[in-house]
Amino acid sequence: MSGEGTRQPAAELGLLDATMIGMGAMIGAGIFVLTGLAAEISGPAAVLVFTLNGVVTAFTGLSYAELAAAIPKSGGGYAFVREVFDDVGSFVMGWMLWFAYMIAGGLYALGFAPNFLELLHVYGFVPPPEAVSAIAVPVVPVDIPAAVALAMTAVGLLVLVNAVSTAASGSVETVFTIVKVSILVVFVAFGLLSAGGGGETSFTFQNFDPLFPDAGGAASILPAMGLTFIAFEGYDLITTVTEEVENPRENIPKAIFVSLVATVLVYLAVVTVAVGTLGAEGLAQAGEAGIARAATSFMPTDLPVIRNGGAVIVFGAVFSTITALNAVVIASSRVAFSMGREGQLLPSFGDIHHRYGTPFVAILASAVVMLASVSLPTASAGNMSSLFFLLSFIVVNVSVIRLRRRRPDMARPYEIPYYPIPPLLGIALNTILAGVLVEYLLRTDRLALALSAGWIAVGLVVYYALERYRGRSADADASATRDGAADAPNTDERDG
Amino acid sequence: MAGPLRVLVVGGGRVGSYVAQLLDDRGHDIVVIEQDPDLVDELSDEYVATIIEGDATRPSILEQAGLDRVDVVTALTGNTGTNLAVCLAVSQLAPEVWTVMRTDHAIGDEYHRFVDSVVFPERAGARAAVNSVEHGVRSLEDVTGALEIMEIEVVDGAPVAGRSLTDVTLPRGSLVVSDADGERIAGSETVLEAGRSYVVAAQSDVSDEVLNLMRGGADRSD
Numbered sequence: 001m002s003g004e005g006t007r008q009p010a011a012e013l014g015l016l017d018a019t020m021i022g023m024g025a026m027i028g029a030g031i032f033v034l035t036g037l038a039a040e041i042s043g044p045a046a047v048l049v050f051t052l053n054g055v056v057t058a059f060t061g062l063s064y065a066e067l068a069a070a071i072p073k074s075g076g077g078y079a080f081v082r083e084v085f086d087d088v089g090s091f092v093m094g095w096m097l098w099f100a101y102m103i104a105g106g107l108y109a110l111g112f113a114p115n116f117l118e119l120l121h122v123y124g125f126v127p128p129p130e131a132v133s134a135i136a137v138p139v140v141p142v143d144i145p146a147a148v149a150l151a152m153t154a155v156g157l158l159v160l161v162n163a164v165s166t167a168a169s170g171s172v173e174t175v176f177t178i179v180k181v182s183i184l185v186v187f188v189a190f191g192l193l194s195a196g197g198g199g200e201t202s203f204t205f206q207n208f209d210p211l212f213p214d215a216g217g218a219a220s221i222l223p224a225m226g227l228t229f230i231a232f233e234g235y236d237l238i239t240t241v242t243e244e245v246e247n248p249r250e251n252i253p254k255a256i257f258v259s260l261v262a263t264v265l266v267y268l269a270v271v272t273v274a275v276g277t278l279g280a281e282g283l284a285q286a287g288e289a290g291i292a293r294a295a296t297s298f299m300p301t302d303l304p305v306i307r308n309g310g311a312v313i314v315f316g317a318v319f320s321t322i323t324a325l326n327a328v329v330i331a332s333s334r335v336a337f338s339m340g341r342e343g344q345l346l347p348s349f350g351d352i353h354h355r356y357g358t359p360f361v362a363i364l365a366s367a368v369v370m371l372a373s374v375s376l377p378t379a380s381a382g383n384m385s386s387l388f389f390l391l392s393f394i395v396v397n398v399s400v401i402r403l404r405r406r407r408p409d410m411a412r413p414y415e416i417p418y419y420p421i422p423p424l425l426g427i428a429l430n431t432i433l434a435g436v437l438v439e440y441l442l443r444t445d446r447l448a449l450a451l452s453a454g455w456i457a458v459g460l461v462v463y464y465a466l467e468r469y470r471g472r473s474a475d476a477d478a479s480a481t482r483d484g485a486a487d488a489p490n491t492d493e494r495d496g
Numbered sequence: 497m498a499g500p501l502r503v504l505v506v507g508g509g510r511v512g513s514y515v516a517q518l519l520d521d522r523g524h525d526i527v528v529i530e531q532d533p534d535l536v537d538e539l540s541d542e543y544v545a546t547i548i549e550g551d552a553t554r555p556s557i558l559e560q561a562g563l564d565r566v567d568v569v570t571a572l573t574g575n576t577g578t579n580l581a582v583c584l585a586v587s588q589l590a591p592e593v594w595t596v597m598r599t600d601h602a603i604g605d606e607y608h609r610f611v612d613s614v615v616f617p618e619r620a621g622a623r624a625a626v627n628s629v630e631h632g633v634r635s636l637e638d639v640t641g642a643l644e645i646m647e648i649e650v651v652d653g654a655p656v657a658g659r660s661l662t663d664v665t666l667p668r669g670s671l672v673v674s675d676a677d678g679e680r681i682a683g684s685e686t687v688l689e690a691g692r693s694y695v696v697a698a699q700s701d702v703s704d705e706v707l708n709l710m711r712g713g714a715d716r717s718d
Contacts, residue, residue: 072543073525083546083562248543341500341712347653351712352705354655354664407560411547413540 013244015251015258017174022259024177025234025331027184027266028324032317033111034228035271036290037379039283042224043213044275046283047268049224050231054264056433057232059426060393061260062416063400065253068239069414070403072248076239077396078335082342084399084406088463093395094339095459100388101332102366104230105325106373107381109151112321114289116150119314122296151374154325159367162329164356176323183316184270187295191273194298202298203276213280226437227379229386231267235259237331249413288378292317329366336362343470345462380448383441387452390434397426500524504561506552506582507573508532508539511598511617515572520544521644523704527561553581555589563590570596570615583611645673645697651711652690660687669699670706 013021038046064077073079078094085093195203212218235256238245245251270291274283278294286293296310337359340349346361353360373381400416400423416422441449501524505516508530516526516539526545529552530536536549550557552571569586571579576599583595587610596613607614650657656664661672662684672682676692688694688710698706 069540071546072520247541249540347712350708351655352708354659354709357665357667357705407548409548409550409557409560411536411540411549 014246015254018238018245018251018255019259019262020174020177022235022238022255023263023266024173024180025237025324025327026232026259026263027177027180027320028234028327029108029111029321030228030231030234030324031184031267031270032115032291032320033107033288033378034231034382035274036283036285036287037382038224038228038271039275039280039290040287041213041227042220043211043280044208045212045218045221046224046275046280047208047271048211049221049228050267050271051264052221053225053229053232054260054267056225056426056429057229057235057393058257058260059422059429060396061235061256062422063397063426064236064239065256065414066400066412066416067396067403068252068256069249070410070412074239074244074334076236076331076335077392078338080239081395081399082338084402085395087344089395090342091339091344091463092456092459093392094335094344095462096388096395096456097392098332098335098339098366099369099455100230100233100385100392101328101335102369103373103376103381103385103388104233105155105328105332105366105370106151106376107230107378107385108321108325108328109155109370109374110147110376110378110381111288112154112318112325113147113150114287115292115314115317115321117147118289118292118296119311119318122311122314148374152371154322155329155367155370155374158322158326158329159363159370162326162333163353163358163360163363163367173323173327176319180316180320180323181266183312183319184266187291187299187313187316188269188273190299191277191294194277203273205276207276207279222433222436223440226390226433226440227382227386229433229437230382230389232260232263233385233389234263234327237327253414289314289317329363329370332366332370333359333363336366344466346466376448376451380445380451383437383445383448384452387434387437387441387448390430390437394427394430394434397423397430501567502527502562502565504529504563504566504569504586505545506569506571506579507598508535508547509572509574511574512570512572513539513542515570516545517542518644518700521700521703522707527566529557529561553578553585555585558582558585558589563593566590566593568594568596570598572598572615572617574598574600576600580607580610587611643697643699644703645695646703647693648696648707648710649693650688650690654690654710654712656688656709657690658687660685664688664709666709667698667702667705669702671697673697 035046038049042049064080067080071080071083073083077097078090081093082090084090191203193203213220238252238255238259245255274291274294277298278286278290283290283294292310292314295313299310299313336345336349338350339345340347340351340359340362342350348361349359349365351361352358373384376384401420403410404419438449501519503519503524503526505512505519505526505528508516508528512528512530513535516528519526527548528539528545529548529550530539531549531551533549536547539545539547548557548560550560552558552573563586569583571582573579573582576597579597579599583597586593586595594613595611596615597607597611598615598617599607600616600618602616602619605614661682666672672686672688672694674680674695675682675686676689676694678693678695682694694710696706696710
């Protein structure tokens with residue numbers, strides 16, 4: 001695991017690989033973890049929730065495509081915003097995005113744990129998940145719930161792997177994504193085949209009636225959209241590896257759109273089947289393990305070797321959450337690494353470790369917040385991450401507009417059609433969702449809101465502390481030359 | 497001034513685009529200004545720099561490169577007058593930016609009153625030609641292709657500073673050739689001391705990593 005051989009991706013990433021990176025992140029954990037939560041708020045309309053989120057995020061997708069094609073920098077949203085905004089603006093963007101990825105990591109870890117327990121349960125190793133009691137920690141006199149312990153272990157392991165060796169190349173991600181999508185296709189196929197079977201969990205359209213829940217009605221899909229917005233975080237990961245993509249100015253925009261459309265279709269199919277078989281209530285009750293639970297109910301049980309068809313889906317859930325977790329460990333550390341290189345975090349964040357060849361400090365710092373977020377309830381982690389993605393997507397759309405004004409002559413290999421309507425719509429829709437989400441959090445999850453505000457506050461303190469620290473050291477060696485330059489015309493200075 | 501630099505390359509022709517490519521390999525941020533739409537397309541395909549299409553002698557174009565954040569401007573068009581005009585404009589608009597200009601003849605140091613550094617690419621080209629004429633002897637600057645041989649000064653506080661080569665994992669495709677004195681071939685016991693320079697060979701795809709290891713970690717405020 002020296003990382004020597006894997007330091008550089010083996011091959012250039014083609015359109016397929018780039019698309020799969022985006023899909024891999026979007027079809028990662030969200031579909032398994034968030035479906036139950038969406039069904040809880042908006043009932044069978046969860047189907048609409050995911051579709052509309054896909055539409056909303058597509059506007060920001062256009063902005064990402066234009067920026068990524070014109071600005072050849074790996075680093076995603078932060079790198080683009082850094083081109084456009086002054087120091088505070090880009091710092092806040094990076095700080096928010098970093099947090100969003102870290103919390104998403106916590107969320108995925110929290111989604112991994114119950115699915116993993118479900119997998120063990122399917123094979124009869126443990127009783128049903130709700131019956132697994134807390135693990136008594138020998139030394140510390142507290143009982144940690146099994147799921148939390150598992151989630152923390154998962155985070156710890158992946159951080160360790162990423163800290164001491166560089167990431168797997170894009171082609172591995174392609175294989176992972178194909179596995180995930182295939183498993184979901186199997187799920188959808190069996191779910192639809194169960195229609196008319198008459199069993200308790202056969203697919204039936206009665207489960208969609210009424211479409212909207214009694215409490216809240218059609219309006220309930222708005223908070224559910226805000227809550228699950230994070231599901232479509234992921235295509236922006238394509239823009240964090242742009243430098244490794246071949247023919248990027250054509251392939252990046254394509255990869256963004258193809259992965260978005262494909263993902264929306266997959267979500268639509270999976271959520272339709274999940275609601276159609278388990279019913280919105282059943283799905284909501286199963287929470288993070290909703291899809292897995294639905295699968296266990298209608299998949300055949302007398303298969304050779306794997307015994308239980310549901311195990312395939314549960315395995316898919318475990319596999320997806322763990323690969324998505326891996327992706328955000330990388331993504332979050334890359335943001336911190338970029339910020340360190342730009343001097344917006346301590347310079348050590350921007351260093352590659354002398355032995356492991358990884359941005360070690362950036363990964364460890366991300367791990368701390370990720371581990372802390374595992375102690376949050378799943379809903380709170382999802383809420384915070386969604387909120388920060390919504391906010392950062394607003395900034396990305398604003399960046400496109402500002403960049404068009406400031407650099408009218410910049411070469412834009414991909415231009416947003418019908419500019420400026422899409423970015424303006426992106427700003428408006430993301431703002432509405434963020435507003436609805438904040439309002440919803442005020443009523444139901446003040447903890448998430450307080451922590452989010454706290455993170456921004458801490459960020460500003462960090463920013464101004466760094467500013468002072470830099471100012472002092474810069475003064476020390478630059479004051480002499482700067483004074484000279486201020487008094488005399490610059491040509492004098494260059495005389496010598 | 498360690499860490500990534502923001503470099504404005506004026507002129508995206510053969511010299512300019514090659515310079516942009518090499519700087520990108522070393523991990524710097526590049527903005528190119530180029531007038532010719534065809535060259536702009538070619539440069540976009542290479543995907544190493546943000547490109548502004550227009551005449552760099554016009555301040556409205558020049559300013560789109562974000563001069564307040566640029567560290568170095570290299571004027572590399574084939575026209576010495578244009579290059580001088582750009583450097584002069586930059587030194588008016590942003591006096592602290594380091595300026596590099598290309599000339600088309602060997603002119604000694606007469607431009608040094610106006611620009612910080614002058615390069616004459618034809619001299620390097622001539623050297624390359626001489627190297628090919630005279631088999632068996634080549635000047636090192638001219639070893640191009642995927643390999644770069646650089647003399648790198650280890651910065652105080654860099655990740656590898658003060659460590660011996662045994663403790664350091666350099667990326668595959670890189671090699672420390674000489675020790676600090678330049679008198680011995682580096683061995684596993686060679687210590688990379690801050691403030692000393694080492695001859696390093698690196699393939700271009702890892703040169704930014706090598707530079708990060710040897711020059712990262714210092715105070716990056718300019």
